[in-house]
Amino acid sequence: MATQTPPGDLRLVDLTKRFGAVTAVDDLTLTVPQGSFFALLGASGSGKTTTLRMVAGLEEPTAGRVLLGEQDISRLRPYRRPVNTVFQSYALFPHLDVAENVAFGLRRRGIRQVRPQVERMLALVQLDGFERRRPAELSGGQQQRVALARALINQPQVLLLDEPLGALDLRLRRQMQSELKRIQTEVGTTFVHVTHDQEEAMTMADTVAVMDAGRIEQIGTPADLYEFPATVFVANFLGQSNLLAAEAAGPTGSEVAVTAHGARFTVPVARARVDRGPVHLGVRPEKLRLAASADQVPAGHQHVAGVVGDVAYVGVSTQYLVRTGAGADLSVFSANNGTEGRYPVGASVVAYWRPEHAFLLPRATGPADRRSPSRDEPVTVAP
Incomplete structure (x- = not known):
């Protein structure tokens, strides 16, 4: 009927x-x-x-x-x-x-x-x-x-x-x-x-x-829309996103393995818009946390090392720009709740996140990809 x-x-x-x-x-x-x-x-x-x-x-x-x-x-x-x-x-x-x-x-x-x-x-x-x-x-x-x-x-x-x-x-x-x-x-x-x-x-x-x-x-x-954007455009227009250019090897059980900057990461299958080939590994800035070194990263988290390039205090949070070894930038929003540490410009840090807070989006390659994030956008990570 x-x-x-x-x-x-x-x-x-x-x-x-x-x-x-x-x-x-x-x-x-x-x-x-x-x-x-x-x-x-x-x-x-x-x-x-x-x-x-x-x-x-x-x-x-x-x-x-x-x-x-x-x-x-x-x-x-x-x-x-x-x-x-x-x-x-x-x-x-x-x-x-x-x-x-x-x-x-x-x-x-x-x-x-x-x-x-x-x-x-x-x-x-x-x-x-x-x-x-x-x-x-x-x-x-x-x-x-x-x-x-x-x-x-x-x-x-x-x-x-x-x-x-x-x-x-x-x-x-x-x-x-x-x-x-x-x-x-x-x-x-x-x-x-x-x-x-x-x-x-x-x-x-x-x-x-x-x-x-x-x-x-x-x-x-x-x-x-915010937690699981469907495209790079939505991820960057609705709020801010960090996007790592990566390669997905396909699903293994409940996870998709991806490689970015020579490191291996995983994302739950349910958080992947695509699970094979060129992808963007995305994480929202407020989902990231900072630590002074990799041995301080909690178990079960994934991380990227870098150096603090800029710090902005905006009341409810402190916003960091972390420059990674690959020459890309990560935006990190750290809540000013009294439990997070403070890091000055020039400090070596590790940005870490839980795998279930990441997402995978399709990534076109070459100049025809008009939806790719601009290289001069500080919130975006690209190789």
């Missing part, structure tokens, strides 16, 4: 957008479950905003479909779609007070009794008592909440958020991250959030899709 698509799932099917010879979105297919907080994460030019604009009806697809449940909305005009958008600029009407800004959509539909709905929305975004203020009398965070209330009062099936926190300072941005997640949980509306900010996506979203060059590199929960 065929499974039925839930009535509110947003589905993009073979979606493509070209601007002349430039392909901004390339044959994109994904499903955003109804009621989820979904993030499209990518750098400028990755296609994330163009994707959002096609869902909103502000751009017409070159090919493919946009569906809500079984309804194809690809060719509907924006105002006919059960979708609303919150932009980075907020786009509030400066001559209207807060209440009238929020009520705008209802009034356009001919609804006269708007006060109960407006009061409910303002309470949801914690702006009770701000009804008669003008946008110019509000802070950036308050304006963002007004824009959110104005979009939600129309009860859209999908709310699109186009870099909505980009204009806020760091403190307000972090506060609004929590507020947006709270509001989404309360109303249960599907949120699709476009951002280039990795912390923002990981803090708020249930599911994150990492985009590059108009395609999806990987989709999953924030923890899945």
Whole structure:
């Protein structure tokens, strides 16, 4: 028996957008479950905003479909779609007070009794008592909440958020991250959030899709993407990664043996995207620990020797740059919890990790490997 698509799932099917010879979105297919907080994460030019604009009806697809449940909305005009958008600029009407800004959509539909709905929305975004203020009398965070209330009062099936926190300072941005997640949980509306900010996506979203060059590199929960990236691009874009260029000899039991810089390492089979041939052996900086010598490395750990090339104290951690004998650099984040030793620049150290904290990724060889880490990125290890 065929499974039925839930009535509110947003589905993009073979979606493509070209601007002349430039392909901004390339044959994109994904499903955003109804009621989820979904993030499209990518750098400028990755296609994330163009994707959002096609869902909103502000751009017409070159090919493919946009569906809500079984309804194809690809060719509907924006105002006919059960979708609303919150932009980075907020786009509030400066001559209207807060209440009238929020009520705008209802009034356009001919609804006269708007006060109960407006009061409910303002309470949801914690702006009770701000009804008669003008946008110019509000802070950036308050304006963002007004824009959110104005979009939600129309009860859209999908709310699109186009870099909505980009204009806020760091403190307000972090506060609004929590507020947006709270509001989404309360109303249960599907949120699709476009951002280039990795912390923002990981803090708020249930599911994150990492985009590059108009395609999806990987989709999953924030923890899945961070702990076990599928590609070099994801490993380097979502946080930082140390990547050792290595050769994998294939699985032996539950482990894959790899060789890098003449040393042998192992990685669990479950942590290997590929188990034979050219690979990247990856370890996140916070998974590494430092010791003064190899005889201080705990049993069951793997290690690489080097010299401290730089030290940066950032409060919660001390960040070390360890230069290895192969001429490559390792980034190590050591928690400032009072139990870790301190190492000055020039100190000989050993960076060590547990095998289950490593991962293996495919490694293309030659200049055609556009996803290979740059040699001048300090967080990356390469021969």
